Amino acid sequence: MACVASSPAEPTLRHGVAHPAVLFDLDGTLVDSGAVVERHWRRWAARHRLDAEAFLGRVHGRRSSEVVCEVAPHLDARAEAHALDSAEEHDTDGLRPVAGAAALLEVLDPGRWAVVTSGHRSLATRRLRAVGLPVPAVMVCGDEVEHGKPDPEGFRRAAAALGAPAADCVVVEDAPAGVAAGLAARMYVVAVTTNHPAAELAGAHEIVSDLTGLAVLLELA
Numbered sequence: 001m002a003c004v005a006s007s008p009a010e011p012t013l014r015h016g017v018a019h020p021a022v023l024f025d026l027d028g029t030l031v032d033s034g035a036v037v038e039r040h041w042r043r044w045a046a047r048h049r050l051d052a053e054a055f056l057g058r059v060h061g062r063r064s065s066e067v068v069c070e071v072a073p074h075l076d077a078r079a080e081a082h083a084l085d086s087a088e089e090h091d092t093d094g095l096r097p098v099a100g101a102a103a104l105l106e107v108l109d110p111g112r113w114a115v116v117t118s119g120h121r122s123l124a125t126r127r128l129r130a131v132g133l134p135v136p137a138v139m140v141c142g143d144e145v146e147h148g149k150p151d152p153e154g155f156r157r158a159a160a161a162l163g164a165p166a167a168d169c170v171v172v173e174d175a176p177a178g179v180a181a182g183l184a185a186r187m188y189v190v191a192v193t194t195n196h197p198a199a200e201l202a203g204a205h206e207i208v209s210d211l212t213g214l215a216v217l218l219e220l221a
Helices: 034-047 064-071 077-089 101-107 121-130 153-162 176-184
Strands: 021-024 113-116 169-173 188-192 206-208
Touching (some): 021 153, 034 077, 113 153, 153 169, 153 176, 169 176
Parallel strands (some): 169 188, 188 206
């Protein structure tokens, strides 16, 4: 399968929007799943005699199939991704909510937030429930889009489902691919430094260490 990328467009700033629609990535943004994700990628790398350290920094925020086709193009990317995702789905050891996530979701209008994730729907639902966070009415998942992040398709589809124009949307992301996707969708982007340092999240309009206080920053509280 082919890997797809896109170039970020000039973003439209959110300032002045009274009730923004908030589009969250899942892993590393609402749910700290880094331990689970890296555990399974390390196992996969060992099985195929690959150096996990050479690519672990690129697995966050991207569809598994796209990572596989990038680092091991000789393998069947879809089959390998299916096995990886299935194993991750049933592993909840080490999952926890990102600091401030629960409090932030409590103050959001249920009709004004969504999850846009590179993971598949059953994995996303299981992880949210495992850490006690609500499952939103709108989720756009990696197995439901033609192009994964950094393509803006997922964020555009979530905004359309919420009935929100791009200028009224805030993207909350933790990975470079997600930041690029939010900017390409012409949305206001807040980056969380859970899996990547601030230097790797350049371009985001705001950079925070976790979700604590984000309601105030976005004028939601």
